[in-house]
Amino acid sequence: AAGVIQSPRHLIKEKRETATLKCYPIPRHDTVYWYQQGPGQDPQFLISFYEKMQSDKGSIPDRFSAQQFSDYHSELNMSSLELGDSALYFCASSAEATGGEAFFGQGTRLTVV
Amino acid sequence: GIQVEQSPPDLILQEGANSTLRCNFSDSVNNLQWFHQNPWGQLINLFYIPSGTKQNGRLSATTVATERYSLLYISSSQTTDSGVYFCAVMNRDDKIIFGKGTRLHILP
Numbered sequence: 001a002a003g004v005i006q007s008p009r010h011l012i013k014e015k016r017e018t019a020t021l022k023c024y025p026i027p028r029h030d031t032v033y034w035y036q037q038g039p040g041q042d043p044q045f046l047i048s049f050y051e052k053m054q055s056d057k058g059s060i061p062d063r064f065s066a067q068q069f070s071d072y073h074s075e076l077n078m079s080s081l082e083l084g085d086s087a088l089y090f091c092a093s094s095a096e097a098t099g100g101e102a103f104f105g106q107g108t109r110l111t112v113v
Numbered sequence: 114g115i116q117v118e119q120s121p122p123d124l125i126l127q128e129g130a131n132s133t134l135r136c137n138f139s140d141s142v143n144n145l146q147w148f149h150q151n152p153w154g155q156l157i158n159l160f161y162i163p164s165g166t167k168q169n170g171r172l173s174a175t176t177v178a179t180e181r182y183s184l185l186y187i188s189s190s191q192t193t194d195s196g197v198y199f200c201a202v203m204n205r206d207d208k209i210i211f212g213k214g215t216r217l218h219i220l221p
Contacts, residue, residue, distance in 0.1 A: 033209060042199060042211040043156075055207040088154050092209070100144050101161040102201075102209055107154055 002026050004105035006091050012111045013081050021076040021108045023091030031055070032074045033102065034066055035090040043090055049074060050096075081112045115140045115204050119212035126190050127220050134185040134215045136200030143203050145176050147185050150197040150214070159185070159198075190219045 005024040013019050025032050031050050035043035045058035049068040060066075063081075068074040078085060088109050094102040116139040126132055136145070147159040160167050160174040162183065167174055171191075176183040187194055197214040 031207065037154075042213050045208045045210065048207050050207060058208060090156065099161065099163075100203060101158070102146065103158060104148075104156040107156075109154070 004091055004093050004103055006089075006105035006108050008108060009106065010109050010111075012113060014113055015081055015083065017081050017112075019078045019081060019110060021078070021089055021091075021110070023074045023076070023093075023105060025072055025074070025091070025093030026095075026103055029072075029093035029095045029103075031094045031096065031100070032068055032072070033090075033092040033094075034060075034074070034076050035092065035104075037088040037090065037107075039087075046076070078110075083112050086110060086112045114206075115142070115202060115210055117200060117202055117210055117212035119198075119200050119215050121215060122213065123216045123218075125218045125220065128190055128192060130190050130219075131186070131188045132190060132217070134187070134198050134200075134217075136183040136185070136202075136212055138181050138183075138200075138202050140181070140204055142178065142181075143205070145183055145200065145202045146209075147174055147183070148199045148201060149194075150199060152196060156199070187217075190217075192219045192221050195219045 033048045034046040037043040046060040048056045052068045088107045092102045092104040118137045144163045149157045164178040200212045
């Protein structure tokens with residue numbers, strides 16, 4: 001079965017650079033979520049989209065932005081990177097029609113040096 | 114917002130032992146999931162269980178929505194069961210809130 005695809009799997013950036021993370025949800029899933037997980041922490045909600053419209057927003061820094069495109073893939077853009085942005089970034093998708101069970105991608109490990 | 118509390122925070126067991134992990138939540142939920150995060154960081158779906166009881170092999174889960182808790186049972190633990198177990202809930206908002214997890218270490 002198709003799963004949530006994230007790219008890249010690993011990313012190393014320098015401080016003040018920009019990073020773009022991509023997410024391809026499971027086909028026919030209508031909701032996409034982005035999460036940030038620091039070392040030893042639980043995943044923290046950043047933002048979600050329902051049918052390509054932003055539906056909820058968490059503690060996402062102003063330096064971060066996200067969007068969902070017409071083909072349902074989503075991108076998380078992170079600018080002016082800081083050392084503290086180093087984390088595992090997850091994308092997840094779900095379908096309202098099947099109760100909303102969320103499935104997570106393998107994550108993008110971002111290291112800011 | 115809704116609070117999710119998991120216990121115990123850490124658990125060390127010998128291979129073959131059984132364990133029960135608990136998740137308490139502070140408000141009614143539309144759905145509840147249990148995940149296993151393996152040592153490589155992957156979040157693996159274990160159960161989607163807003164209410165009732167489900168079983169999958171050595172694992173089973175029960176959610177009592179009216180009393181706002183869920184339990185995950187692991188029987189005959191194996192070393193591959195090691196990792197962090199997260200409970201995650203969704204209520205009225207379109208976001209999934211995670212508990213802080215139970216870190217399980219199974220000794221050979």
